[in-house]
Amino acid sequence: MRIVIAKDYEDMSARAARIVAGQIYLKPNSVLGMATGSTPLLMYKELIKVHKEVGLDFSEVITFNLDEYLGLPKEDEQSYYYYMFHHFFNHINIRKQNIYIPDGMAQDVEEECRNYDRSILNMGGIDLQILGIGNNGHIGFNEPDIKFEATTHRVKLDDETIEANARFFATIEEVPRFAISMGIKTIMHAKKLVLLASGENKAEVLYHALFGGITPEIPASILQLHQDVTVIVEESAAHLVKHKYQNHRI
Numbered sequence: 385m386r387i388v389i390a391k392d393y394e395d396m397s398a399r400a401a402r403i404v405a406g407q408i409y410l411k412p413n414s415v416l417g418m419a420t421g422s423t424p425l426l427m428y429k430e431l432i433k434v435h436k437e438v439g440l441d442f443s444e445v446i447t448f449n450l451d452e453y454l455g456l457p458k459e460d461e462q463s464y465y466y467y468m469f470h471h472f473f474n475h476i477n478i479r480k481q482n483i484y485i486p487d488g489m490a491q492d493v494e495e496e497c498r499n500y501d502r503s504i505l506n507m508g509g510i511d512l513q514i515l516g517i518g519n520n521g522h523i524g525f526n527e528p529d530i531k532f533e534a535t536t537h538r539v540k541l542d543d544e545t546i547e548a549n550a551r552f553f554a555t556i557e558e559v560p561r562f563a564i565s566m567g568i569k570t571i572m573h574a575k576k577l578v579l580l581a582s583g584e585n586k587a588e589v590l591y592h593a594l595f596g597g598i599t600p601e602i603p604a605s606i607l608q609l610h611q612d613v614t615v616i617v618e619e620s621a622a623h624l625v626k627h628k629y630q631n632h633r634i
């Protein structure tokens with residue numbers, strides 16, 4: 385595991401964007417795993433800049449999103465489908481048929497999950513997965529006490545996640561209670577993982593995830609078992625981690 389302490393949110397985002405750009409440069413038809421939430425927003429902006437200024441080509445790139453709320457249609461501004469197009473896909477030359485996001489309105493959720501995992505396999509697996517971390521240690525929407533062997537599945541969101549994500553909705557009642565999420569096993573199968581953490585509120589959970597026991601109570605702790613993880617921590621999330629790490633420049 386490489387741990388990089390970035391000096392601020394801009395630095396964290398630029399470093400993450402460089403890893404993604406490097407991946408696409410070396411393998412133009414890379415399969416990328418995408419995350420949502422506040423953390424990767426500036427990384428997406430950086431990638432758009434690299435696309436516009438240097439011509440980073442997304443025409444062969446394939447993407448799979450980590451998760452989607454159940455019950456929100458694509459056009460709902462709080463859906464992750466909307467987020468991804470609004471913040472990223474509408475601004476680059478990715479092909480729509482290469483974009484995979486779980487369907488939050490699927491009639492048969494189990495079938496949707498099976499198809500999602502099958503599509504990932506058919507594309508040769510995820511080359512590079514971007515991850516954020518929830519206040520409770522979740523990755524994707526894999527909430528504490530998840531089964532580490534889970535593949536893509538329907539999840540019930542924790543109260544803590546509902547509270548944390550209420551900031552994006554008019555009222556907390558509007559936050560969906562269920563979602564579809566890649567499972568831990570799906571995530572762990574990615575060839576490379578990049579975990580981003582930003583903000584003081586992530587400091588403690590990040591420390592436990594990286595240096596505590598590997599336990600379903602902190603789903604991100606499973607990342608300790610992956611052979612190729614880069615953690616990019618913004619300074620304000622890093623004060624506990626700092627005691628333990630050796631800074632590696634990337």
Ligand SMILES: O=P(O)(O)OC[C@H]1O[C@](O)(CO)[C@@H](O)[C@@H]1O
Nearest residue numbers: 420421422423516517518524525
């Ligand atoms: O980046 P944020 O908004 O703190 O969210 C943390 C994580 O929770 C989620 O919103 C739930 O999947 C992720 O997309 C994100 O990585």
